[in-house]
Each structure stands twice: as C-alpha cells, then as structure tokens.
Amino acid sequence: MSVASERLVQSARHNALLPRGMPGSMPATINNGDPCKRCAMRQFCTMNPDEFACTQEMDDLVLGHRHVKRGEALYRVGDDFKNIYAVRTGSFKKLTLLADGREQVTGFYLCGEPLGLDGISTGQCASDAVALEDSSVCVMPFELLELLSREVKAVQHHIYRLLSAELVRESGWMMLLGTMTADERVANFLLDLSSRWQQRAYSPTQFMLRMTREETGSLLGIKLETVSRTLSRFQKDGLIEVNGKEVRILDLPRLQQAAYARC
Amino acid sequence: MSVASERLVQSARHNALLPRGMPGSMPATINNGDPCKRCAMRQFCTMNPDEFACTQEMDDLVLGHRHVKRGEALYRVGDDFKNIYAVRTGSFKKLTLLADGREQVTGFYLCGEPLGLDGISTGQCASDAVALEDSSVCVMPFELLELLSREVKAVQHHIYRLLSAELVRESGWMMLLGTMTADERVANFLLDLSSRWQQRAYSPTQFMLRMTREETGSLLGIKLETVSRTLSRFQKDGLIEVNGKEVRILDLPRLQQAAYARC
DNA sequence: CGGTTGTTTGACACGCGTCAAGCTTCGTGG
DNA sequence: CCACGAAGCTTGACGCGTGTCAAACAACCG
Numbered sequence A, B: 001m002s003v004a005s006e007r008l009v010q011s012a013r014h015n016a017l018l019p020r021g022m023p024g025s026m027p028a029t030i031n032n033g034d035p036c037k038r039c040a041m042r043q044f045c046t047m048n049p050d051e052f053a054c055t056q057e058m059d060d061l062v063l064g065h066r067h068v069k070r071g072e073a074l075y076r077v078g079d080d081f082k083n084i085y086a087v088r089t090g091s092f093k094k095l096t097l098l099a100d101g102r103e104q105v106t107g108f109y110l111c112g113e114p115l116g117l118d119g120i121s122t123g124q125c126a127s128d129a130v131a132l133e134d135s136s137v138c139v140m141p142f143e144l145l146e147l148l149s150r151e152v153k154a155v156q157h158h159i160y161r162l163l164s165a166e167l168v169r170e171s172g173w174m175m176l177l178g179t180m181t182a183d184e185r186v187a188n189f190l191l192d193l194s195s196r197w198q199q200r201a202y203s204p205t206q207f208m209l210r211m212t213r214e215e216t217g218s219l220l221g222i223k224l225e226t227v228s229r230t231l232s233r234f235q236k237d238g239l240i241e242v243n244g245k246e247v248r249i250l251d252l253p254r255l256q257q258a259a260y261a262r263c
Numbered sequence C: 001c002g003g004t005t006g007t008t009t010g011a012c013a014c015g016c017g018t019c020a021a022g023c024t025t026c027g028t029g030g
Numbered sequence D: 001c002c003a004c005g006a007a008g009c010t011t012g013a014c015g016c017g018t019g020t021c022a023a024a025c026a027a028c029c030g
Helices: A003-014 A042-046 A049-061 A142-151 A153-179 A182-199 A213-220 A224-236 A252-259 B003-014 B042-046 B049-061 B142-151 B153-179 B182-199 B213-220 B224-236 B252-259
Strands: A064-068 A073-075 A083-089 A092-097 A103-109 A128-131 A135-141 A206-208 A240-243 A246-249 B064-068 B073-075 B083-089 B092-097 B103-109 B128-131 B135-141 B206-208 B240-243 B246-249
Touching: A049 A142, A064 A073, A083 A142, A092 B153, A103 A153, A103 A213, A103 B153, A135 A142, A142 A153, A142 B142, A142 B153, A153 A182, A153 A213, A153 B092, A153 B103, A153 B142, A153 B153, A153 B213, A182 A206, A182 A213, A182 A224, A182 A246, A182 A252, A213 A224, A213 B153, A224 A240, B049 B142, B064 B073, B083 B142, B103 B153, B103 B213, B135 B142, B142 B153, B153 B182, B153 B213, B182 B206, B182 B213, B182 B224, B182 B246, B182 B252, B213 B224, B224 B240
Parallel strands: none
Antiparallel strands: A064 A135, A073 A128, A083 A135, A092 A103, A092 A128, A206 A246, A240 A246, B064 B135, B073 B128, B083 B135, B092 B103, B092 B128, B206 B246, B240 B246
16 A cells, blocks of 8 residues: 555544534444455455455455444435445435435445445535445545555456446436336336345345335335335235235246336 | 556557447547547536646547447447447437337437446446437547556546446436426426537527437337427427427526426 | 334326327438 | 438327325334
C-alpha cells in the first residue's frame, strides 16, 4: 500500500466512519483484523474466484462496519456521498423518490451486494437505503477506493464490474416493469430471490420474504393486494407454499413457466 | 502517456476499430487529429467544465469513429465487449432482450451520451444498440480506457461518474414504469427530451421524435395506440402541437403539471 | 394484553390493451 | 419523377387485468 493511501486510511478511520449524526445510533466498529478473509460473503464482494487474489486489498479498503436497525436508513437522498457499502448481514431496500413525493422500491439487497453506487454521479446519495431487518454493512470510503483502484488493476476492474452489473440488473427490472403481467412479475421476483439465496449456499426453495407485500408490490409496479392474490393463487395451483413471510417453492419448473408465460 | 498505453494505442488502432464483420458496413475512420477539442459535444463527454482539463486524454482515447446507418446495430447482445462509445451524431435506442424473445427499449441516446457500459459486467454486450437515424459514434477501447484511468485521476473519476449517472437514470425509468399513469409517462418523456435538447443548445420546445410510436411506447411500458392517443389529447388540450414526428411544446407549465399529476 | 401494522379476500370500477379499419408517410424501383 | 407497397400513425369500440375501496383477520411488539 502506498504512503498516500496509508495516510488516507488513517484519516478515514477517524472521520468517515461515523454514522449520520442521529442520537442513539451506534458508532461504527473499526476493522482491526482481516475479516474479509474469514467472511462467508467474500466471494460476492469479489464476484468471482479469479479475483480472490485481491482479498488483501479488500481488507485495506473495509475500514469498518456499521450496524443499522430494522427500519433505519443507512443513507438518505441528498446525504453527502462518502462511502460505498457491502451488505454484511441482513438486508436492505433501496428507495427512489419522485419530485412529487411518491417513492418506489428500486431494489432489495442481500448479503454481499453493493449499496450506494448511485451516489458517485453527483456526490450526493440519489436514493434511500433502509434496513429490512437488523443489519450490518462493510464501509468502504470511496476516496480510498478510487486511490486503491489506481494502484491495483484488479480493484479497478472489480469496481467497474460492480457498477456495470448494477446497470444490467436495473435494465432487467425495467424489462419486468415494462412488459410483464402481474403473474409473471411475482414469479420472476420469487425466482430472482431463489437464485440469489442459492448463490449464498442457502436453500433456493425455502426462504423468508423480509419485505412486506407493499414493498414487494412497489418493486414490481403492482399493488399489495395484487401481490397477495397472486401468491395465494400460486399456492392454490401447487406452485408454492406461503405462510406469511415464509415461502417454499414446490414446483420450480412450473414457476419458471409462469415467469416467462409467453414462450 | 506511458509506454504501455502507447503500445496499446498502436495495437488498438489496427484491431479494435473494425466494425462487426458485416458485408457492406463501412470501416471506421481513424482519428488522426484532435477532434475532441473541436467537438461541439465535448462538454457532454466530459460532463462538466472542471474536467475540460483532460481533453487531451480524451483525444488519446478516442481512436476513431464509426458510422452506423439507420436501423443497423452498433452492437448486439452477446457481442464481445471491447469498446465503449459516445454518440457523435444522430441517435440510438438501447434494446434489452428477455429469455422468451420479448424485447423492450430501455433508453434513447442523443449526441454526447455514452453507449455500451453494460458490457463491462460480463465482457459481453448485454443489450442491442440500434441507430434511429444515420449516426456516428466515437470509439473508445475499454482496455485503453482502463489503463488510462489508472494513470489519470480525472479520467477514472469521469468513468465512475458516467456509470453511476446511468444507474440514476435507469432508476428514474423504473420509477416511471412502476408508479406513473400513461399521461404522466408521456409528459415526462417529452420533458426529458426537451431538457436534453436544451442542454445541447437546441430548442427545448421544438424537436423531432426520431423514434416510432411503438418504440416510445416500449420505453414507457405502454402500447403505441396509447402513446398516439395521449399525444392527440395533449394537443387538443393545447399543451403541445404534434405533426407526425415533430413536436412543439406550447404550454410548458401545464405539461410539467401533467408529468407529476399527483402533487 | 391491546394497539398497531401487515395480510387476505371480495366486489366493483376504470384505465389501458386488444382488435380493427382507414389514413398518411416513407422508401424503393421502374 | 412517379407509383406502388410497406410501414407507421390515428381513431373507435369493446373487454380484461389491475386498481380501488372495504372489511375481517393475523401477526407483531412494546
């Protein structure tokens, strides 16, 4: 690590980590071990095995962790953009606001997934990130990340890929919102979560929906009643089993069929 | 410029510029002047005046231009990702494909706007870019861009900002697709084009819709008939004047009101 | 244990999609 | 330069998929 980044690390340790100055919020934990090496989610932060080589750099980058309680915001629209985050435990929703006060969920984020990238553009956060359950994140000061990415090719490449992957993901949601029926939307939503849990070595057929029906509907561009009705019908048809927030996929092939009904 | 990037430039000049090997397509023009300095769109490629300083680097980066005829693709889903592009003249639509063959327009791109960023993620183009009229683009080999961005901080920062800005833009479209009525969608569409033309020093109240009603509807998640009906009604109400592909905004305040009807 | 928040289900309404017909514009080749 | 066919646009009539409103129930939390 260069002298310059060393200095920045020192400075960042003392400044950038403090959470938004809300009374009662916990100060961030300082990262003084090499936790990335031991982190079960490491492969998602690095995205592919070839990049394991730069784990040491990742460790340098993650200056600490921050805990966010259910319902609290990691950041809000208009906050100064200083850090990007990786979900360490728990999950978040991203909220985009409209001029007239309407808001929409534009993404759910599971452990290992990046948060805050949309703040780079203007230097201010462009969305809210709110915890769906008590959660924690790894804090990576963007200035440091920029510096490091000039020194280490793998880091640079990694950040470019993260940003681009988010672009692709959002195009996918546009696709869903622009062309799909309510049934297809709900089916795709379940399959998306299924595959993301599977990537994390959790069951792809049984998981919790940490978000409410209303938040789900918001992401999918439909009303909460429609989400509820659709889930009920999927259950009646034997595709899934729903019990409040717990979902179990019973017939994956037919659910996939429902997701792309116009094949 | 370093020896390494010098070498890469030489190599790129001979290889990367060739268009997709289609009979009849024109070979790309080699950039042998310093055209960025004279380019009217320079401010959009650099995004803000503070970054004018790196115009020389931009010139090094733009290895040439490529012409794309109306209806032809600059790249297609699955093509190897090698370059990113800036629209130089004309305009493009970005098409995202679904597993079952459905496709949706996920963006229109005017001069000065970046194309191809979604290919970084996997190394393969994730969408189609099709010219809406006879157009040309500046070709920037991504490998060279990566290299240069490690040497020049301003270039690096610029690319991060481009990527992040695209993220913010797409979130905006998700918002539109998820929460707006057909009227609001069309009004927002017109206002979006209006402000983008204004930024380019063209009239914000009178411009051509280079895309068909069907393509417009696809972007907005509504059918072409609905686009047509809505435009007709806006005209009847005195908000705009439509004449085929030519639009004139007559009452900007009321159009803005229509764009966010739930204020 | 009670109040709040979230979920399910029903009945009804309406915005937008679908289908269809006629018109206009554009591109191309004679 | 005109003629023809194809592609794009407009408008109308009608139906369906979701939204809206309402009410009862369930789950959660302090």
